[in-house]
Amino acid sequence: MTITDDLRSLPLPPGSFGLPVIGETFSFLRNPNFVQQRQQQYGQIYKTHVFGCPTVVIIGAEANRFLFSNENRYFADGVSQSAPPQAKLLMGTGAIIMQTGDKHLQQRKLLAQAFQPRALAGYVDIMTATTYNYIETWERTGNLNWYLEIRKYTLDVACKLLVGIDVDNDFGKLYETWGKGLLSFPIPLPWTKFSKALRSRKLLLAKIEAIILERQQESTTKQDVLGLLLQARDENGNSFNLEELKEQLLILLFAGHDTLSSSLTALCLLLAQNPQVKEAVRAEQMQLGLNQPLTLVLKQMTYLEQVLKEVLRLYSPASGPRKVIKSCEFNGYLIPQGWQVFYHPAATHQDSSIYTQPEDFDPERFAPPRSEDKQKSMSYIPFGGGVRECLGREFAKLEMKLFAALLVRDYDWELLPGQNVDMVMLPTPHPRDGLKVKFWRRDSR
Numbered sequence: 001m002t003i004t005d006d007l008r009s010l011p012l013p014p015g016s017f018g019l020p021v022i023g024e025t026f027s028f029l030r031n032p033n034f035v036q037q038r039q040q041q042y043g044q045i046y047k048t049h050v051f052g053c054p055t056v057v058i059i060g061a062e063a064n065r066f067l068f069s070n071e072n073r074y075f076a077d078g079v080s081q082s083a084p085p086q087a088k089l090l091m092g093t094g095a096i097i098m099q100t101g102d103k104h105l106q107q108r109k110l111l112a113q114a115f116q117p118r119a120l121a122g123y124v125d126i127m128t129a130t131t132y133n134y135i136e137t138w139e140r141t142g143n144l145n146w147y148l149e150i151r152k153y154t155l156d157v158a159c160k161l162l163v164g165i166d167v168d169n170d171f172g173k174l175y176e177t178w179g180k181g182l183l184s185f186p187i188p189l190p191w192t193k194f195s196k197a198l199r200s201r202k203l204l205l206a207k208i209e210a211i212i213l214e215r216q217q218e219s220t221t222k223q224d225v226l227g228l229l230l231q232a233r234d235e236n237g238n239s240f241n242l243e244e245l246k247e248q249l250l251i252l253l254f255a256g257h258d259t260l261s262s263s264l265t266a267l268c269l270l271l272a273q274n275p276q277v278k279e280a281v282r283a284e285q286m287q288l289g290l291n292q293p294l295t296l297v298l299k300q301m302t303y304l305e306q307v308l309k310e311v312l313r314l315y316s317p318a319s320g321p322r323k324v325i326k327s328c329e330f331n332g333y334l335i336p337q338g339w340q341v342f343y344h345p346a347a348t349h350q351d352s353s354i355y356t357q358p359e360d361f362d363p364e365r366f367a368p369p370r371s372e373d374k375q376k377s378m379s380y381i382p383f384g385g386g387v388r389e390c391l392g393r394e395f396a397k398l399e400m401k402l403f404a405a406l407l408v409r410d411y412d413w414e415l416l417p418g419q420n421v422d423m424v425m426l427p428t429p430h431p432r433d434g435l436k437v438k439f440w441r442r443d444s445r
Ligand code: HEM
Pocket: 096, 097, 108, 251, 252, 253, 255, 256, 257, 259, 260, 263, 316, 317, 318, 319, 320, 321, 381, 382, 383, 384, 385, 387, 388, 389, 390, 391, 392, 393, 395, 396
C-alpha cells in the first residue's frame, strides 16, 4: 500500500470488517437496510468488507462529487477492477463495463450512437406495440404476480430493440440462468449455479453471434441497437469487431433488464399505494388528449416525469464499485489504495437536508419552486454520474414513460390483500411476494 506522509496520520473510517474472509458480504447483499443501519451508526462514510475486499461506503452529494470528479485519479472505473471473479468470467472482458481509461471512452462513444435522441425516437413504435401486447395479456389474466410478468416484458422489449428478436423461452431461460450465476460462488462443478451460468453464457453468445452474422448478410439496415452498432464508427473510423459486439449486446441486455424490471415494479407498487397520484397522472394524460400520437405528447408529460423521478429517487436499483488506485482523503478519513469504494444513490436520496421528508412519496418535490434535486449537484443520482453515468438513461426513461402512460390511460390495478411488499434486494429491489395485483380495463368494471 502506498500512503504519502500527509495521509499516514489520518484515521480509517469507522465501521467493522465483520467475519474473517466473508466479511459482511451476506448482510450487504440480503439486508435491505444494511447501508442505512450503518449510516445511522457511523455516519456518511464508513468501512466494511464485502466481496473479499476492504470497502468504504460513501453517501451524500459531496461524496458523490468527490468520487465522480476523481475517476482515474484516485479511483479506477470499471467492473474489471473490483468485480468478484465469477462476475468477470461470466461477463467476459470485451464489454464496456470491463474497460477503463481511453478504451472505455472509445467504446462509450460508439455505444452512445445507439442511444441518441434520433435512435430513441425510432424505438417508440416497437416499445408501444410490445407494451400493448403485454397489457392486453395482463387484462385477460386479471390477477397477476406482476414482478415476474414485468421481468418478461422488459426482457422482451430489450431483445426486440437490442437484437431484433422476439424473446423465446429458450433465450429467456438461458439469460435467467446466466444472471443467477453472477452472484454465485465460483465452484466449477457441473451442477453449480456458476457452471450452469457459464454454459448459458456460451449458448447466449452463440445465439447473438448467429444474429449478428445474419444481419451482416442483409442488404437493408434495421434501426435497432444492433443495426446502429453495426454502422457505428468513431472519429478514426474504428468500429466494434464481432467478439466485442457480442459481449456488448449481452451486457446491454443485463444493464437494462434488472434495473428496469425493478423500477417499473416500484412504479406500479407506488401508484397502487398512492391512488391520488395515479389519478393525477391519468388526469394529465386525459388533458393531453388520448387521440394524439404518443410521440407528439411525450415531452409534455410533466407530472408523469416528476412521478418517475420520484420512483427512481426512492427505489434506485443500481450503483457501482470503484477500486482505489491511489490513497486519498475524504472528510478527514483515509481511503487506502487497494480498497474499493461504493457510492449509494438510494441512501444519498434520503438526505433530509435536501429532500423534505425524504421517506415520503411526493412527486411534487421536483416541481418548481421546490425543485429539490436542483439545490445541490450530485444529490440526485439514480443513473450514477461522471464518466460511467448510465448509457441507457434516456432509453430507460422513455420505456418507463410509455409504460406508465399506456397503463393509466385505460387500465387500473389494486394490491391483492395478504402479501408482503417489503423489498428484497437481489438481483435488484422488488417486493418480497412479487407484487400481487388485480388488474382490469377501466371501462370493463
Ligand atoms: C431505470 C433503469 C436504469 C437505471 C436506474 C440504471 C442505472 C445505472 C447506473 C447507476 C449506472 C452506473 C454504474 C457505475 O457507476 O458503475 C449505469 C451504467 C450503465 N447503464 Fe444503466 N440503468 C438503467 C437502465 C439502463 C438501460 C435500459 C441500459 C441499456 C439498454 C443501461 C445501460 C448501462 C450501461 C451500458 C452502463 C455502463 C456505462 C459505462 O460503464 O460507461 N442502463 N446504469
